[in-house]
Amino acid sequence: MPPPTTEQLPQIGAIDMLSPHAATQALLDGQMAALDAVRSALPTLADASETMAATIRTGNSLIYIAAGSSGLMALADGCELPGTFGIPPSSIQIHMAGGIPTDASMPGNTEDDTQAAELATQNIQKGDTAIVISASGSTPFAVTAAKSAKAKGATVIAIANNPASPLLKIADMQICLQTPPEAIAGSTRLGAGTAQKAALNMLSSMMGIRLGHVYQGQMVNVVADNAKLVQRATGIITNIAGVPSEIAKAALHDSNGNTKQAILVASGCSAQEANDLLLAHDGQLGPCLQSITSNKDAIV
Incomplete structure (x- = not known):
């Protein structure tokens, strides 16, 4: 069985063997290809944005849950909503494996902390919407949080970059952003992160539109x-x-x-x-x- 696309070797060969100009071009090409991968998810993105809008209309909460670079994408999106669309900060929760960093330290072992995931979802209620993000779609923190949120009656929107991954199988709404192998193998802050950021921007912007903002x-x-x-x-x-x-x-x-x-x-x-x-x-x-x-x- 081949490794997930987020872990496969790049199709361009070793980027460190290219000239600086060629390597820069390869990085840009990877970003463009990642954005193109969002296109197939457009129908689900539109439907999921209405789910998010309905959650805010009824006074429930949006809960962003992720680890690593996916967590940073979640943080950026959730923190922008009060200022841009006037969404009450109390209606937004952001849970990142290991907590939101105050410096550049993001220990990788926090991605495996399923107990922390259970703790992060303890206050989720029926009617809330959990937006759970994982490039691999198999990060233990994200998968456990999605299971817990669903068990509590929340709607789970999952964003992952590998099809048929565990996270997508759990979700009520599956947003698969099948980005190609990264220019630097496994570095999902690159293409996968770009696709996630675009998808989150679209979700929250469409939510704002549907709310009349x-x-x-x-x-x-x-x-x-x-x-x-x-x-x-x-x-x-x-x-x-x-x-x-x-x-x-x-x-x-x-x-x-x-x-x-x-x-x-x-x-x-x-x-x-x-x-x-x-x-x-x-x-x-x-x-x-x-x-x-x-x-x-x-x-x-």
């Missing part, structure tokens, strides 16, 4: 908690509400930094009316704006 291609639920993001939020309000920046800034202030609410305030609502509209329309900005327009037309 993207409107006309803009991050309408962005948390404006620094000068750059206040400027971005002001621009979003200006673009969508069609008002000068001064009015947009005032609306953002009156809405306590809630960009989506500020768009409605700038469009003619009070802050309370904006909040009521968003609740009535499940946070979807389009129907809220349409309602305001219809009310204005009725008055005229």
Whole structure:
């Protein structure tokens, strides 16, 4: 039986025997091939994003679980969600084998710690969604966590780079990113990691879209908690509400930094009316704006 694709020798020969320019080209080619491997998973990625959105709508949690470089991909995705889409941090958990590193130390033996995996999943509840990632699809920490999460009633979304791997067999939703052998054999932070990062970006971005946190291609639920993001939020309000920046800034202030609410305030609502509209329309900005327009037309 051949080794899994993530462990096979590279098809290009020994990269260290190539010239620097040729080796760099080979590394880039590997990255491009890895991204192409994501294409076959697009239907499952679309379905899984709706599962994630439903989890947030019902007040449940997203739980990212992984080890090694896969854990770093999980960490990057999960940590971005509150700022980008306004997802409550309390709705996101990130469990990485050995814990989240505070320096460059990531001991490999933590990937085999099944007891830690059980501990990481002890608070998972029915209705939660666990996103479990492993390049090989056989990492004991990830496989054990997936089994435990499923037993507790969570939906398990698995991302792995080897088909028919144990992790994928456990999962409710299987995302197989069959990347080719790495340019440096077994170094899954390369192609496999790139494919995982792309898949996670797509999952969380589609989730944000389905939750109504993207409107006309803009991050309408962005948390404006620094000068750059206040400027971005002001621009979003200006673009969508069609008002000068001064009015947009005032609306953002009156809405306590809630960009989506500020768009409605700038469009003619009070802050309370904006909040009521968003609740009535499940946070979807389009129907809220349409309602305001219809009310204005009725008055005229």
